[in-house]
Amino acid sequence: MSDLRVGVVNIATPTPLKPDGGFDAASARRLCKRWVAQGIDGVLLIGTMGEGPYLTDETRNAFVELALQEAGDRVTVFVSAADTSRARMQERALRYAGMGAHCVVLCLPGFNAPPAKAVADVKAVADACPAPCAYYETPENTGTALVLNELLDILSHRNIKVCKDSSGNALVSQGITAPDFKPLGARLLDGVEYRTPVSRLMGYDGVLHGGGALTGRWVRQIWDKAGEGRLADALAMDRAKAMFLARVYNRFSRPVQNIMGQKYALKLLGVFDHDAVAVNQTLDDAARTRIREAVAEYRNFIE
Secondary structure: OOOOOOOEEEEEOOEEEEOOOOOHHHHHHHHHHHHHHOOOOOOEEOOOOHHHHHHHHHHHHHHHHHHHHHHOOOOEEEOOOOOOOOOHHHHHHHHHHOOOOOOEEOOOOOOOHHHHHHHHHHHHHHHHOOOEEEEOOOOOHHOOOOOHHHHHHHHOOOOEEEEEEEEOOOOHHHHHHHHOOOOOOOEEEEEOOOOOOHHHHHHOEEEEEOOHHHHHHHHHHHHHHOOOOOOHHHHHHHHHHHHHHHHHOOOOOOOOOHHHHHHHHHHHHHOOOOOOOOOOOOOHHHHHHHHHHHHHHOHHHHH
């Protein structure tokens, strides 16, 4: 892919695993077919939703190779190189670029790192990476929330072409999408998956949603309705989508089961053979019933 294509509907996909923890290639092939059938523009591999920090390099590499082979000509493949140190993130960035990743995704390295050093580390890795890079602002995972000028400093880098904003900070959202501040060289993707009409109206270029492997086609419909000015319809559909994901993720209660819940829903749809996870999440009978009922109720939107 000589020119990076960044469309509107992008997703962060779960990683199919076997019960023994190994990579489930058969399920991954079906998942790739689903991305294409759902009209997904881009997919982020081995990020937080993909359990990247918990996976071996063997599994990570296998998923990247398969996704590029099965869907790389139709879907933009983003690959997370996030790690706890600049050196390790740079090693991963170079490896995924060498494998043919269309875009390598960077985060602030470490946890609770001093912002000035963390920003400098991201820019240094972007300097070294031969592939286009994206920056993922995710304070929940990095422990460091950037202020607007720090974020704009990263986005001004010549090789950072995309930003996924999962800051959850309304002022940051207003700032980076404002005409006076919006970076010219980077596409802005909203990572908050419960406000699709707002994302479009604020001026984001698209979205990158953790639940998009289930709801990608649904998101497109909401985005289009908002663009057509059909705001009441868009908001009603978005609220239904949010309630659906909340039931799959167990967001109305505890513990959160976002990764395993989504894998079980994909299993119900015939995409995954297993709902095995590397993270510490489990589903009891009541949780499985809750997810089955949600999938059955909204099947027309997610198939």
